[in-house]
Amino acid sequence: MTATIAGSTGLIGSYLVEELLKDDYFDTVRILTRRPLDISHPKLEKKLVDFEDADSLLVALANTDVLFCTVGTTQKKVKGDKIAYRKVDYDIPVNLARYCKIVGCKKFILVSSVGANSKSNNFYLRLKGETEEAVKAVGLQSLHIMHPSMLLGNRKEARPGERIGQVLMKAVSFLLPAKYKPVQGRDVAKAMIAASKNNKTGAIICSYNEIMTLIL
Numbered sequence: 001m002t003a004t005i006a007g008s009t010g011l012i013g014s015y016l017v018e019e020l021l022k023d024d025y026f027d028t029v030r031i032l033t034r035r036p037l038d039i040s041h042p043k044l045e046k047k048l049v050d051f052e053d054a055d056s057l058l059v060a061l062a063n064t065d066v067l068f069c070t071v072g073t074t075q076k077k078v079k080g081d082k083i084a085y086r087k088v089d090y091d092i093p094v095n096l097a098r099y100c101k102i103v104g105c106k107k108f109i110l111v112s113s114v115g116a117n118s119k120s121n122n123f124y125l126r127l128k129g130e131t132e133e134a135v136k137a138v139g140l141q142s143l144h145i146m147h148p149s150m151l152l153g154n155r156k157e158a159r160p161g162e163r164i165g166q167v168l169m170k171a172v173s174f175l176l177p178a179k180y181k182p183v184q185g186r187d188v189a190k191a192m193i194a195a196s197k198n199n200k201t202g203a204i205i206c207s208y209n210e211i212m213t214l215i216l
Contacts, residue, residue, distance in 0.1 A: 002028040002063055003196070004105075006051075006096055007070035009037070011153050012111055015189035016068055017044075025197060032060055051092050057099050066107035066196040067100050069093050082123065090131045097138040106141035109192045114147045114179050114207060136203045144195040146188055147207040149176075153185035179207040190215045 003020050007013040008031040020029045021041050030045040031037070037046060047060040061067070071092045078084040097108055110132070115122075118129035132145055191206060191214035206214065 001026045001065045002030060003066050003068060004030040004032065004061060004064040005068045005070070006032045006092065007072065008033065010070050010072065011151055011185040012188050013070040015153070015186040016070065016192065019189050019193055023193065030064065054099065057095065058103060061099050061103045061105060064100065064103065064105040066109065067096060067105055068109045068192055069096055070111045086127060089127055090134070093131050094134040097135045097140060101138050101140060107196055108135065108140045108142070109144045109196055110135060111146045111148070111188065114149045116147065142201050143203045144192070145203065145205050146192060146211065147179065147205055148183045148188050148211065149180045149208065150182040151185045151188065152182050178209050181208050183208060183211060187211060187215055
């Protein structure tokens with residue numbers, strides 16, 4: 001089995017790489033990156049790609065059995081540019097789903113967000129909802145969409161505000177409805193891998209309870 005990851009340097013993506021490399025179910029772990037990464041492993045393939053170039057992606061996705069998509073940006077990274085934000089959070093996942101369809105990859109595991117809704121007044125949640133709808137419309141055989149709330153774990157980039165939020169969310173998590181409970185990034189990664197191994201078809205939403213059930 002060949003697993004391909006888009007977004008391997010983010011919180012969930014980095015956990016995915018770790019977990020997949022030690023999982024004997026997968027013979028090859030392929031990461032799609034814009035720049036060279038200083039990481040090596042006998043199972044690891046690194047593909048430098050241009051996410052705006054179809055040919056580049058089609059070649060990189062060849063022989064992929066399951067694609068894990070964890071790409072995402074922040075308002076800070078794009079300096080408030082909503083068009084640039086959309087190119088990452090919408091264009092990349094949707095194009096990857098379309099190219100998966102072309103190359104015959106039947107399983108697509110996408111990280112979205114709790115509250116994703118194409119009709120939302122919130123830009124982030126509306127964009128996530130629009131992305132989900134577009135990916136669903138591709139018609140892949142198996143699509144799992146993860147709906148985590150706040151993610152817990154150590155990011156490579158500093159996000160002081162998020163760290164404060166993590167502490168507060170942990171303190172009040174017992175008061176929250178299940179789907180809004182914070183979840184460890186590694187647990188989401190493990191749930192994504194578990195989802196890739198089942199034979200369920202169609203589009204499946206995995207909120208907190210489903211994520212935790214998958215890793216049991």
